[in-house]
Amino acid sequence: MWTFFLLPFSWLYAAVMGFRNWLYExxxxxxxxxxxxxxxxxxLRVGGTGKTPHVMWLVEELLRQGHRPAILSRGYGRLTRGPRVAGPSDSAATVGDEPWQYFQEFAARHVPVAVAEKRQLGVRLLLKQYPETTVVVLDDAFQHRAVRPTLNVLLTEWARPFYQDYVLPAGRLRESRHGARRADVIIVTKCPPGLSVAAQALVLQRVRHYSRPQVAVLFSSYAYGQPVALAANVADAPAALRPVSASGQPALLLTGIAQPSPLRMYLEEQGYAIEHHAAFPDHHAFQPQDLTRLRGHWQPGWPIFTTEKDATRLQAPLVRAAWAGLPLYTIPVRVAFPGAGGAALRSLLPPAPAAAS
Structure with missing residues (x-):
């Protein structure tokens, strides 16, 4: 009902974004x-399409091929401003939760991570401080037209594809569906396991209505890893707090991400009974009282699950003290491409300098 009344505002917003894109083109x-x-x-959509694990997949692949990659993000939700390269003294508060997650994942492999509202300033900073960089992976810069990507990867979620959505405020799109024409490859993310060829063909037909004809359309799904205890709990946690058999095991779920439902579904498929889900908005800055309320739902022996991204914001000193003693575990998530999807994406990546002809 409200969508109908908000559509005129969506058309106006889409027109403004369309005019801006035309100025660049x-x-x-x-x-x-x-x-x-x-x-x-x-x-094209606000949040929740799976950018973080896809960025990590690309960085892993670039490293495997011999590149010296760097990662650049806007640093949404950070308390600082301007271009900044992440370092050991930083945190989710100073660089943002996703960049801090990248830093924790790749620092040991010498992958620099930077944040900047103006991406061109961030790229310049990275190349100045790390001149050995051979490729920069931009996290969430599809609408940031001030830089020109060599490869534009557009993600759209299987359960909420862009071709079924509307521009803000009637929907969740940042610009018109026709923005998909700027993509060099489109990945339909969070697909259910065993997605049939027929189902893929239906999605492909809808996507092709907005994309360029030659653009590859790939499908990806999430692959979840074994629970990992948060570092602050490992030393003190007795054996009873380690992950246990999930046969009807009661558990709690704590999330501050845009789309927590795939993780909850996975845990339930593993046999966990989610007795309480403390679901907060994307990039939520956890407060001690959030954990105090969570304790009210917890019983000894119940594991509490969260995401790697949320864990970066749970490490703030006051918040960490609030969950001390709780059996808090992250569930690692990575991207899997069925069939030849992974090979197709690899073929679009630039060659490492040593391998270039």
């Missing part, structure tokens, strides 16, 4: 290119 506004390739992972 006509050359009235400039997009900056750089000496190294820029690989952008973005979406």
């Amino acid at each position: 006509a050359g009235w506004k400039k997009s900056e290119s750089f000496a190294v390739p820029l690989l952008n992972v973005g979406n």
Whole structure:
């Protein structure tokens, strides 16, 4: 009902974004290119399409191929401003939860992570401080037209595809569906396991209505790992607090992400009975009282699950003290491409300099 009344505002917003895109395409506004390739992972929809695990997949693959990649994000939700390279003294508060997760994952492999509202300033900072960088992976820069990606990867969620959505405020799109024409590859994310060829063909037909004909359309799903105890609990946790058999095991779930339902479904499929789900908005800054309320639902022997992204915000000193002694576990999530999808995406990546002809 409300969608109908909000549509005029959506049309106005879409027109503004369309005019802005036209200014870039006509050359009235400039997009900056750089000496190294820029690989952008973005979406048309606000939040929840799976950018973080896809960025991590790309970085892992680039490392495997011999690249020296760097990661650049806006740093949404951070308390700082301006270009900044993440370091050991930073946190989710200073660089944002996703960049801090990247830093924790890749610092030991010498992958620099930077944040900047103006991505061109962030790229310049990375190349100045890390001149050995051979490729920069941009997290969520599909609408940031001031830089020109070498490869534009557009993500759309299986359960909420962009072609069924509307522009803000009637829907959740940041721009018109026709923005998909800027994509060099489109990935339908969070697909159910065993997705049939017929189901893929139906989605492909709908996507093709908005994309360029030659663009590859791939499908990906989540692959969840074994629970990992948060570091602050490992030393003191008795054996009873380690992950146990999930046969009807009661558990709690704590999330502050846009789309927690796939994780909850996975845990329930594993046999966990989610007795309480403390679901907060995306990028929620956890407070001690959030954990105090969570304790009210917990009983000894029940594991509490959260995401790797949420764990970065649970490490703030006051918040960490609030969950001390609780059996808190993260569930690692990675991306899997059925069939030849992974090979198709690899073929679009730039060659490492040593392998270039």
